[in-house]
Amino acid sequence: MLLGVIADDMTGATDVALMLNRAGMRTVQVIGAPSAGASLPDADAVVVALKSRTNPVAEAVSDSLAACEALLAAGARQILFKYCSTFDSTAEGNIGPVADALMRRLGAEMAIICPAFPANGRSIYQGYLFVGAVPLHESSMKDHPLTPMRDSNLMRLMGTQTKAPVGHVGYATVLAGAEAVKARFAALAGEGARYVVTDALTNDDLMVLGEAVAGHVLLTGGSGIAMGLPRNFREAGLLRQRAAPVSLSAPKGRAGIISGSCSTATRGQIKAAIAAGFPALKVDPLTLTAGTQTAAMLAAWALAQPQDKPFLLYSSDDPTEVAAIQDKLGRDKAGETVEHAFAETARLLADGGVSKLLVAGGETSGAVVQGLGIRTLEIGPEIDPGVPWTRVVAGPDLVIALKSGNFGTPDFFLKAWALLD
Ligand SMILES: Nc1ncnc2c1ncn2[C@@H]1O[C@H](COP(=O)(O)OP(=O)(O)O)[C@@H](O)[C@H]1O
Numbered sequence: 001m002l003l004g005v006i007a008d009d010m011t012g013a014t015d016v017a018l019m020l021n022r023a024g025m026r027t028v029q030v031i032g033a034p035s036a037g038a039s040l041p042d043a044d045a046v047v048v049a050l051k052s053r054t055n056p057v058a059e060a061v062s063d064s065l066a067a068c069e070a071l072l073a074a075g076a077r078q079i080l081f082k083y084c085s086t087f088d089s090t091a092e093g094n095i096g097p098v099a100d101a102l103m104r105r106l107g108a109e110m111a112i113i114c115p116a117f118p119a120n121g122r123s124i125y126q127g128y129l130f131v132g133a134v135p136l137h138e139s140s141m142k143d144h145p146l147t148p149m150r151d152s153n154l155m156r157l158m159g160t161q162t163k164a165p166v167g168h169v170g171y172a173t174v175l176a177g178a179e180a181v182k183a184r185f186a187a188l189a190g191e192g193a194r195y196v197v198t199d200a201l202t203n204d205d206l207m208v209l210g211e212a213v214a215g216h217v218l219l220t221g222g223s224g225i226a227m228g229l230p231r232n233f234r235e236a237g238l239l240r241q242r243a244a245p246v247s248l249s250a251p252k253g254r255a256g257i258i259s260g261s262c263s264t265a266t267r268g269q270i271k272a273a274i275a276a277g278f279p280a281l282k283v284d285p286l287t288l289t290a291g292t293q294t295a296a297m298l299a300a301w302a303l304a305q306p307q308d309k310p311f312l313l314y315s316s317d318d319p320t321e322v323a324a325i326q327d328k329l330g331r332d333k334a335g336e337t338v339e340h341a342f343a344e345t346a347r348l349l350a351d352g353g354v355s356k357l358l359v360a361g362g363e364t365s366g367a368v369v370q371g372l373g374i375r376t377l378e379i380g381p382e383i384d385p386g387v388p389w390t391r392v393v394a395g396p397d398l399v400i401a402l403k404s405g406n407f408g409t410p411d412f413f414l415k416a417w418a419l420l421d
């Protein structure tokens with residue numbers, strides 16, 4: 001194993017695993033921090049998918065360190081801490097504290113901060129993170145149910161989460177190439193910087209940065225920064241090129257969609273699925289709390305639908321409705337209620353013969369994967385940038401795609417099935 005990745009949520013993990021797979025590294029995703037001494041699957045890269053984006057800081061740190069130990073024990077030469085391309089976090093963390101702890105464990109002198117993911121419109125200029133044409137804090141991420149992002153300056157965002165000095169590599173330096181970036185790293189290290197935000201607008205920029213960080217033991221960023229890493233290993237004679245899969249054979253059974261994502265892209269995809277006649281049932285956190293809607297009822301409804309189209313269970317709502325529900329239940333309780341219900345529903349659906357599942361939302365996917373008892377995933381074909389089909393290799397016999405809230409074209413729920421044999 002060459003590269004170890006610690007991902008702070010489930011969809012982020014499949015996103016980075018897809019990126020590595022496409023760039024020629026055989027990548028396997030394992031769920032949860034492996035216990036001490038547990039062996040990891042044999043692969044060029046292993047991604048450990050945690051649910052550490054929004055849990056308490058101490059837990060996020062200890063899970064990330066446990067993942068790091070397992071990856072090092074399996075031979076990882078470099079560790080990537082993967083977080084969201086929209087830098088999803090709060091003033092307390094968890095990005096800063098986890099990165100600090102990994103830096104200490106690995107004895108790293110410097111780590112880059114690069115959430116850029118051009119294929120999905122995430123770019124960094126002058127240290128400001130953009131989502132499409134607008135700065136992060138003007139994007140729909142300002143209303144995220146768990147990690148509302150109200151600033152776009154990555155130096156400032158990281159600065160609230162760590163005491164370590166944060167520097168910046170500007171775009172002109174990135175354009176000048178990997179040697180110029182390395183020289184700038186050295187200069188910043190001389191000034192005491194421990195973290196370095198790197199501008200990046202295109203995939204070419206990410207390849208330059210990938211080359212510049214070949215010698216770094218710790219990297220932090222979105223899946224984009226993984227793009228250039230396989231080439232480093234190939235050039236070092238450690239990795240052979242392999243082709244990424246174009247289709248996936250799915251076990252026989254029914255198809256369905258579970259969505260707890262309230263992101264703009266997902267809400268559009270839900271609209272398109274309903275317009276296409278998918279049988280759809282809205283799940284309401286208040287009704288779940290009152291016990292008048294239960295996981296058993298959701299699963300029974302889904303399994304009673306005609307099989308010619310996938311069913312859709314969704315709690316996704318617009319920011320005004322989400323805010324009203326959070327006012328009544330509290331932010332965490334609202335999220336947990338939906339996540340618990342979907343985890344249990346997914347288990348009942350798998351028992352009821354569902355074998356092809358699309359899940360929308362990072363936290364939602366984490367809950368569903370845990371509910372299904374999935375331990376290992378193999379990465380299949382790309383549906384859209386950042387979202388692959390995966391096949392369960394340890395756990396129930398099914399194929400599952402875990403879609404980040406803001407990823408995918410409007411017809412995502414309609415077109416994904418065509419990649420399955
Ligand atoms: N109607 C709702 N009201 C309040 N919270 C909700 C609602 N529907 C889903 N949630 C919660 O919002 C969060 C959405 O986060 P996530 O699943 O990560 O989606 P995304 O990938 O879009 O960020 C989850 O914790 C989910 O349980």
Ligand SMILES: O=C(O)[C@@H](O)C(=O)COP(=O)(O)O
Pocket residue numbers: 009011012013015016083084085086117222223361362363386403404405406
């Ligand atoms: O980097 C990204 O944007 C994604 O890989 C990711 O982390 C998604 O998180 P959610 O939007 O919470 O699914």
